[in-house]
Amino acid sequence: MKVGKQNVYxxxxxxxxxxxxxxxxxxxxxDVVVYPQSKEDVRSIVKLxxxxxxxxxxxxxxxxxxxxxxxxxxxxxxxxxxMNAILSVDPEDxxxxxxxxxxxxxxxxELKKYGLFFSVDPGANATxxxxxxxxxxxxxxxxxxxxRDQVRxxxxxxxxxxxxxxxxxxxxxxxxxxxxxxxxxxxxxLGCYTExxxxxxxxxxxxxxxxxxxxxLHDAVYSVTAVLQxxxxxxxxxxxxxxxxxxxxxxxxxxxxxxxxxxLEFHGNPQSVQHDLAFCESIMSDYNSTDFHYAKDNAERxxxxxxxxxxxxxxxxxxxxxxxxxxxxCVPLSSLAEAIKHxxxxxxxxxxxxxxxGHVGDGNFHALLLVDPHDSNELANVAAYNEKIVRFALxxxxxxxxxxxVGVGKVKYLxxxxxxxxxxxxxxxxxxxPTNLFNPNKNIFI
Amino acid sequence: MKVGKQNVYxxxxxxxxxxxxxxxxxxxxxDVVVYPQSKEDVRSIVKLxxxxxxxxxxxxxxxxxxxxxxxxxxxxxxxxxxMNAILSVDPEDxxxxxxxxxxxxxxxxELKKYGLFFSVDPGANATxxxxxxxxxxxxxxxxxxxxRDQVRxxxxxxxxxxxxxxxxxxxxxxxxxxxxxxxxxxxxxLGCYTExxxxxxxxxxxxxxxxxxxxxLHDAVYSVTAVLQxxxxxxxxxxxxxxxxxxxxxxxxxxxxxxxxxxLEFHGNPQSVQHDLAFCESIMSDYNSTDFHYAKDNAERxxxxxxxxxxxxxxxxxxxxxxxxxxxxCVPLSSLAEAIKHxxxxxxxxxxxxxxxGHVGDGNFHALLLVDPHDSNELANVAAYNEKIVRFALxxxxxxxxxxxVGVGKVKYLxxxxxxxxxxxxxxxxxxxPTNLFNPNKNIFI
Numbered sequence: 092m093k094v095g096k097q098n099v100y101x102x103x104x105x106x107x108x109x110x111x112x113x114x115x116x117x118x119x120x121x122d123v124v125v126y127p128q129s130k131e132d133v134r135s136i137v138k139l140x141x142x143x144x145x146x147x148x149x150x151x152x153x154x155x156x157x158x159x160x161x162x163x164x165x166x167x168x169x170x171x172x173x174m175n176a177i178l179s180v181d182p183e184d185x186x187x188x189x190x191x192x193x194x195x196x197x198x199x200x201e202l203k204k205y206g207l208f209f210s211v212d213p214g215a216n217a218t219x220x221x222x223x224x225x226x227x228x229x230x231x232x233x234x235x236x237x238x239r240d241q242v243r244x245x246x247x248x249x250x251x252x253x254x255x256x257x258x259x260x261x262x263x264x265x266x267x268x269x270x271x272x273x274x275x276x277x278x279x280x281l282g283c284y285t286e287x288x289x290x291x292x293x294x295x296x297x298x299x300x301x302x303x304x305x306x307x308l309h310d311a312v313y314s315v316t317a318v319l320q321x322x323x324x325x326x327x328x329x330x331x332x333x334x335x336x337x338x339x340x341x342x343x344x345x346x347x348x349x350x351x352x353x354x355l356e357f358h359g360n361p362q363s364v365q366h367d368l369a370f371c372e373s374i375m376s377d378y379n380s381t382d383f384h385y386a387k388d389n390a391e392r393x394x395x396x397x398x399x400x401x402x403x404x405x406x407x408x409x410x411x412x413x414x415x416x417x418x419x420x421c422v423p424l425s426s427l428a429e430a431i432k433h434x435x436x437x438x439x440x441x442x443x444x445x446x447x448x449g450h451v452g453d454g455n456f457h458a459l460l461l462v463d464p465h466d467s468n469e470l471a472n473v474a475a476y477n478e479k480i481v482r483f484a485l486x487x488x489x490x491x492x493x494x495x496x497v498g499v500g501k502v503k504y505l506x507x508x509x510x511x512x513x514x515x516x517x518x519x520x521x522x523x524x525p526t527n528l529f530n531p532n533k534n535i536f537i
Numbered sequence: 538m539k540v541g542k543q544n545v546y547x548x549x550x551x552x553x554x555x556x557x558x559x560x561x562x563x564x565x566x567x568d569v570v571v572y573p574q575s576k577e578d579v580r581s582i583v584k585l586x587x588x589x590x591x592x593x594x595x596x597x598x599x600x601x602x603x604x605x606x607x608x609x610x611x612x613x614x615x616x617x618x619x620m621n622a623i624l625s626v627d628p629e630d631x632x633x634x635x636x637x638x639x640x641x642x643x644x645x646x647e648l649k650k651y652g653l654f655f656s657v658d659p660g661a662n663a664t665x666x667x668x669x670x671x672x673x674x675x676x677x678x679x680x681x682x683x684x685r686d687q688v689r690x691x692x693x694x695x696x697x698x699x700x701x702x703x704x705x706x707x708x709x710x711x712x713x714x715x716x717x718x719x720x721x722x723x724x725x726x727l728g729c730y731t732e733x734x735x736x737x738x739x740x741x742x743x744x745x746x747x748x749x750x751x752x753x754l755h756d757a758v759y760s761v762t763a764v765l766q767x768x769x770x771x772x773x774x775x776x777x778x779x780x781x782x783x784x785x786x787x788x789x790x791x792x793x794x795x796x797x798x799x800x801l802e803f804h805g806n807p808q809s810v811q812h813d814l815a816f817c818e819s820i821m822s823d824y825n826s827t828d829f830h831y832a833k834d835n836a837e838r839x840x841x842x843x844x845x846x847x848x849x850x851x852x853x854x855x856x857x858x859x860x861x862x863x864x865x866x867c868v869p870l871s872s873l874a875e876a877i878k879h880x881x882x883x884x885x886x887x888x889x890x891x892x893x894x895g896h897v898g899d900g901n902f903h904a905l906l907l908v909d910p911h912d913s914n915e916l917a918n919v920a921a922y923n924e925k926i927v928r929f930a931l932x933x934x935x936x937x938x939x940x941x942x943v944g945v946g947k948v949k950y951l952x953x954x955x956x957x958x959x960x961x962x963x964x965x966x967x968x969x970x971p972t973n974l975f976n977p978n979k980n981i982f983i
Contacts, residue, residue, distance in 0.1 A: 182766065183762065183766065183871040184869045186869070226711040228709055237709050239718075240686070249961070253957045254957070255955075255956065255957045255961060257958060259934050259936050259954075261867040261868055261869060261900055261935040262869075262870070263674055263901060264672075264936035264939060265671055265722050265936075265940050265941060265942040265943070266937055266942075266947065266950075266954055266955070267951055267958075267959065267962050267981055268722070268966075268980075269672075269685065269718040270958055271718075272718035272719070275715070276711050276715055293766065293767070296768070316629065319631075320628065320739065321739070322739035322742070359770075360812045360813070361812075362811070362812045363805060363809030363812065365808070366808045367806070370806075419711075421707040421708060421709055423627075423630045423707060423708075424630050424708070425630050453708040454707055455707075488705050488707070489707040490705050490710035490712045491712055492712045493708075493709050493711065494709065494711050495711060496711040496712075497711070497712055497713065501712065504712075508712055508713070509702075510701065511700070511701045512702060512703060512713075512716055515695070518968040518969065519714055519968060520714075521968065522964040522965060522968040523961065523964065535714055
């Protein structure tokens with residue numbers, strides 16, 4: 092193995108650093124942490140671990156929210172943070188090829204030089220590998236799509252050490268079965284990514300961001316549905332409720348008004364953005380919108396989105412002793428207002444202070460709340476709350492997770508959500524990872 | 538079985554009708570043709586066929602171009618044309634649920650009442666089931682994406698008779714493995730679709746279509762790359778070369794100029810379309826474009842796209858004794874001009890009259906040619922031509938098929954294109970269809 096002694100750690104500090112993620116899920120120590128430098132290193136680690144019947148846990152930056160990276164069955168954590176090279180940027184093909192440890196900020200810094208950007212923006216500055224792994228999305232998805240829509244090719248090390256490519260560099264293909272979309276969102280249960288080719292976009296000629304308040308969350312949500320039905324190609328449309336806004340103001344020292352608010356952004360040419368804005372304003376006024384405010388420059392625009400991206404941290408930093416739980420259902424747009432109302436009412440019933448934020452253009456919303464992980468009553472109470480939200484989503488033919496993934500936290504809902512299709516997923520896991528080598532007991536397992 | 542005698546045919550006429558597709562591939566008779574009326578019928582047919590060890594071939598309208606539906610191993614053709622109900626149209630969710638036998642024209646007729654449209658438009662008026670099966674695309678894909686981008690849920694009858702749903706009605710999901718994208722493009726090798734939920738779009742406020750000529754194919758292709766890099770959200774951008782244009786004029790009695798031509802379309806609000814058009818014209822003038830002509834009304838616009846959609850029929854009807862061969866590679870945009878030039882030069886070397894048309898915004902182009910299926914020398918010559926085009930595409934990290942699928946015609950390239958990933962695909966086929974019941978020897982088989 093080329094990894095070398097200097098990249099293999101058995102010490103308590105390293106093991107502890109890789110024992111948890113950003114969520115309330117219980118930590119657990121791995122046996123060893125390894126930092127590969129190349130795909131050959133990854134292959135060696137996989138083969139060695141398999142020969143000792145040790146489990147493997149791919150790790151990016153540990154920003155997951157459902158315990159995805161926690162090594163509950165001991166074994167080897169593979170930390171990809173040193174495989175963080177941007178291998179090529181190809182403006183002509185609008186593609187970039189990177190190693191899995193590249194972070195989204197790092198990628199966008201580099202792309203900016205070419206007038207390009209990478210569209211997927213979860214709250215955390217996650218690694219691209221982690222984002223592929225959970226099929227992450229974010230505020231831009233309503234226009235640009237989720238992680239699955241960006242992945243053109245993955246290099247993957249399989250359980251037997253074989254290295255495959257799941258796709259190619261063409262815009263579309265009807266050749267064989269689609270493996271890109273199978274490996275995206277597999278949460279490290281089918282293999283380790285060692286390289287990824289992703290779609291990027293030209294920075295739009297004109298970008299306008301703004302915010303608008305509503306008297307009720309209901310009005311805000313219905314206005315979003317109306318805007319989308321009108322076909323306005325909004326680039327971002329994010330809901331933030333009063334509780335979340337309060338936490339944001341405390342955390343960022345901002346003075347956003349404390350009412351249900353939409354943060355919006357429009358991308359295009361100056362004429363189209365002007366038209367879209369005016370059309371959007373006129374629709375939203377039918378839903379009692381007040382105080383449309385546009386960012387006057389790039390700095391104000393950045394501050395707006397910085398505040399939005401930090402909502403989760405605004406919560407978790409407000410009570411450092413507690414840990415974060417974030418629900419993540421996604422429902423059909425026609426059920427969104429009702430689902431959010433249900434989440435608010437249920438929080439009241441459970442005496443939980445939950446903030447609601449949402450990628451409402453996608454029908455995806457989060458209830459954010461803090462929980463003392465050592466208080467079993469509190470844990471049981473918030474778990475019951477989460478469960479009711481999920482059940483509501485499944486009843487309207489939605490999903491238990493829109494973008495955070497299953498990890499360990501959502502495993503219990505897969506049977507109910509997928510029915511017999513879960514057996515198909517498990518048969519695929521069995522075919523590709525028969526010894527359950529990769530990230531056991533997460534997402535799909537056997 | 539509820540199918541009933543009246544829906545089961547053993548006669549020569551029915552068997553012959555289901556022995557071929559629209560391509561040059563050799564016909565072969567099935568044992569029997571069955572027309573199910575419901576998913577329960579499909580399940581009964583699958584179970585019965587499996588119990589007799591008979592193969593199953595799902596069939597839409599037989600418009601495939603690589604022999605996908607031909608029953609080379611005898612057995613049962615399931616013709617879905619009588620399962621052609623539009624089950625629901627949901628403007629609020631921008632979703633439609635249909636049975637697989639619905640055709641794209643039928644669907645768009647219905648959607649028009651709601652101000653909606655379905656975006657995928659292959660040349661043929663195919664069934665939606667067939668389009669899902671091959672991951673079809675068409676002229677609109679550059680803006681709206683391919684079939685995979687439209688499928689939100691499929692109801693599928695598996696080899697053991699289990700009926701599953703591959704997705705849900707939410708815009709996005711990170712729950713479990715992605716089965717939607719696995720079943721889309723599987724070409725009937727993993728199961729039979731009995732219901733599908735698809736994304737639809739609002740008919741844009743403003744649509745402008747037009748055409749523009751270039752002195753060379755090279756200029757035309759480079760202008761497309763430049764337009765896409767500039768981020769102009771063109772809705773359709775189609776290349777038609779002189780030979781194809783001649784066939785089009787003969788077939789449709791039109792008088793399009795005989796030079797390399799782009800057919801274009803812009804969707805949006807009046808302001809943005811105006812801006813995009815002007816920007817596009819100015820870019821294209823750098824590539825020596827001449828004679829920008831815009832359709833003055835809807836009738837002229839329809840005539841334009843009718844001509845484009847009928848290019849393949851313009852060829853096949855020009856020499857009824859011969860059969861159609863259509864190449865279908867897709868390459869990275871940066872290699873498109875070179876790939877098309879290579880296809881033209883190679884046609885000259887092989888003394889083949891091949892027309893080139895292309896969804897150039899996607900890097901996907903077709904060489905259309907006619908072949909006498911009874912002349913083995915001619916067949917060998919065009920096969921060698923096709924092979925050179927495919928090999929070029931694979932060398933630049935493209936794919937052997939951008940939208941037509943593998944069928945039997947492209948099977949021989951899968952090893953070269955996918956390498957060890959082909960083994961992964963086969964392991965999935967083995968896991969889901971261990972007895973090779975569905976559409977054997979097409980696409981992925983064991």
